[in-house]
Amino acid sequence: MRCEVRIGGVRYIGLAMLMAFSLCSVAQLSQPGRFEKDQKRRFGDFHIVSLEDQGLALLRDKEKYEMRERLWEFIQLDTALAESWTKDLTVEQKYRFVGHDYRDKNLYYLFRAGDTDLGDLKIIKLDLQAKQVLEFDYKPELAIQLTHFNIVGKQILLAGYVTRQPAVLLYNMENNQAKIVPGLLADNTEILDVRANVNNTFNVLLSERQTKAKKRLILKTFDETGALLLDDLIEVESEKNILSGMTSTLVRDELMLVGTWSDGISKQASGIFSVMVDPYSEQKINYFDFGQLTHFFDYMTPKRAAKTKERSDARRKAGKTPEFRTNVLPIRLLETKNGFVFYAEAYYTTASVNNRSGASASPYGYYPYGMYGYGNPYRYGGYPYGGGYPYSPGYPMSSTSTSAEIKMQMACIAVLDGSGQLITDHGLPLAEMRIPSTDQVSDFIYTPTRTTILFNKDNEIHFQVTQSDGVQLINEKKEIQLLQASETIRSSTDAVGSMRYWYKNVLYLYGYQSIKNPEKGNRDVFFINKLRID
Structure with a gap:
């Protein structure tokens, strides 16, 4: 990167050199x-799991069979992207891959037989230190449409819907016993989030609609045996609707709920909300419309952004909800020493889309493990402050059931204090990236002094750094580095592949490319590039 300091068209050296160095x-x-x-055409796509500072895990269907069992290729990479463990996993043909979780240096893959809600379940546990593989088979006694998969202590947590009512099952891997967690089955209730805490408890966040005007958020926390520890009922304003929500994980002492809301019955978001969990007092939900964020409209032209913000301010002062709405994909909630950081992406869809993973979709018709397997959002992470976060990338990944095009608008970061009040925000326009389904395309690294947002488009890494108040310091592009300087990229696709946070100050970029080497010819590859922010 070249740095220059010019004042009035004159390049200064002396003191200005210090400014440039800074x-x-x-x-x-x-x-x-x-x-x-x-990447051979007969092979499936890779499913990627961050193992934090233990590396990355890759899994793909080899489209090969041995004795009526399907072969899955497993690869563990260390942090230098060198292979540290490779193994072919064999799974009966009837099983399909639906999810993953990573906890305490153990990786879990979930498979389900067939397409019915009574399909048998197979859990493959990989002990990454001992290099051992264990399998667990569970036949559900209830027909459950799964939406969440998690590991809590020695229990496997399976959440979803039983006859259109929320349900959570706990399966004990040691004694092969399962039980249903009591107190969750209810009509007119939607699961917003199921998430493990750092102390082997877990949260279930529900949205209940008793009548058109009477709605509530319900937060229940259980220990790993399913015993109820906390039950909080939070009233939602009658004219507002909660579209999505996620819980913090007790990295901090407080439990915070953050998500998106809309005006009336709209499925497009009007803004974000936050509320502190406190079952002993009546809480008021904090609602922030997008016009209250400084950078949310940065993807617009300056004239349009100013007009949109002006209209939002005027309606808010008049006690009305601003008219601006958009689609929002919540991605993660980071817990820091000073509060919380909420990350989301805004997008526009060109047609009616059946989003099979967002909380705003039908609670009975989606399957949010993700078509590519990157996105199960429920794992524990080990970096509570700074760059780390306790959720794996993607809140939940998705696929659309139409060929509609998704145009990405904005990556948005809202910084909240310990009580959920908005402090500042950061944003990066996503260059109108076009993808076939709603999926995370960017990621970020946050510190108290600077925030870095990155995404990849057309084989260029877009890279922005802002200071703590949101003021931009750096905005540039860098080409994706290849193995040799003489090589060039013949073709690639932004539709499959993306940017993901990895650990500390490191991210990874993955995708598929056709590479031209002037000496060795062409090759088609799946690639991962390690990215470090210094």
Whole structure:
């Protein structure tokens, strides 16, 4: 990166050199590693799981069979992107891959037989330190449409719907026994979130609609045996509707709920909300419309952004909800020493889309594990402050049932204090990226002094750094580095592949490319590039 300081068209050296050095030292993006795997057309896509500072896990269907069992290729990479463990997993043909979770240096893959809600379940546990594989088979006694999969202590948590009512099952891997968690089956109730806490308890967040005007958020916390520890009922304003919600995980002492809301019955978001869990007092939900964020409209032209914000301010002052609405994909909630950081992406769809993963979709018609397997959002992470976060990328990943095009608008970060009040925000326009389904395309690294947002488009890494108040310091692009300087990219696709946070100050970029090497010819590869922010 070249740094210059010019004042009035004159380049200054002396004191200005210190200013330039300060700017250049804000953040540097490097690509210290790259992994490639030949991608044969008969092979399936890779499912990727971050193992934090233990590396990455890859899984793909080899489309091969042995004795009526399907072969799945498993690869563990270390943080240098070198292979540390490879193994072919064999799974009966009737099973399909539906989810994953990572906890305490153990990786879990969930498979389900067939397409029915009574399908048998197979859990494959990989002990990444001992390099051992264990299998558990569970036949549900109830027909449950699964929406969430998690590990809590020694229990496997399976959540979803039983005859259109929310339900959570706990399956004990040691004694092969299962039980249903009491107190959740209810009509007119939707699951917004099921999430494990850092102390082997878990939260279930529900949205209940008693009548058109009477709605509530319900937060229940259980221990790993399913015993109820906390039950909080939070009234929702009659004219507002909660579209999505996620809970914090007790990295901090407080439990915070954050998500998106709409005006009336609209499925497009009007803003974000936050509320502190406190069963001993009546809480008021904090509603923030998008016009209260400084950078949410940065993807618009300056004239349009100013007019949209002006109209939002006028309606808010008049006691009305601003008219601006958009689609929002919540991604993660980071718990920091000073509060919370909520990350989401805004997008526009060109047609009516059956989003099979967002909380705003029908609670009975989606399957939010993700078509590519990157997105089960329910795992524990080990970096409570700084760059780490306790959820894996993607809140839940999705697929659309139409060929509609998704146009990405904005990556948005809302910084909240310990009580859920809005402090500041950051944003990066997503260059109107077009993808075939709602999926996370960007990610970020947050520190108290600077925030970095990144995404990939057309083989260029878009890279923005802002200071704590949201003021932009750096906005640039870098080419994706290949194994050799003489190589070039023949083709790639933004539709499959993306940016994901990994650990500390490191992210990874993955996708599929056709590479031209002037000496060795062309090759088609799945790739992962390691990205480091210094």
